[in-house]
Amino acid sequence: AQRVTQPEKLLSVFKGAPVELKCNYSYSGSPELFWYVQYSRQRLQLLLRHISRESIKGFTADLNKGETSFHLKKPFAQEEDSAMYYCALRMNSGGSNYKLTFGKGTLLTVNP
Amino acid sequence: GAGVSQSPSNKVTEKGKDVELRCDPISGHTALYWYRQRLGQGLEFLIYFQGNSAPDKSGLPSDRFSAERTGESVSTLTIQRTQQEDSAVYLCASSLPGGVTYEQYFGPGTRLTVT
16 A cells, blocks of 8 residues: 655754755555645645646655655745645556545744 | 635534534535544545545545535535544545546645544
């Protein structure tokens, strides 16, 4: 079965410092990976997906199939980046290619 | 336009009572999903609707859980004889047809507390 692991429950950095939120997955097929973000008192929303290869709000994430990782990175963290971040996987094959499997999330705090 | 809405936002119920949670998806979104998030855990898939049909109910934890959808719109998740372990945030999401890489849009969730 597919699994998403976010090893850090909490991550605290100072404003302007680089940040990396780790995500590892296990899935035997070809996955699609996502990062979702939930700001305080807001709903869960999509931040980025690996197939888009975009940089959103300065964040990037590269799918590394060899290491089965999809780490989220930003070179200079801002206070407004403080939020809960969830990594999620969607299977691209088989009959269940609509549901997302989520990690447990990492709470990022960016200190002034 | 309006996003996914859920009601109630909070529900406190006594163990053994039944509860109904409601989800109003984005208009035109034929796919609808229910997830559960227990404290400190990631989102856990419960059920998926395509139109009014639920081809995948595999995530429902027990037969006390059921869901329906009508008019390719509103969905209700019903939990019968609630237990304390049912306490969680229940999230609904909708998207254009499932099975393709359409974004899932999430509602604000219903926080259920079983006392």
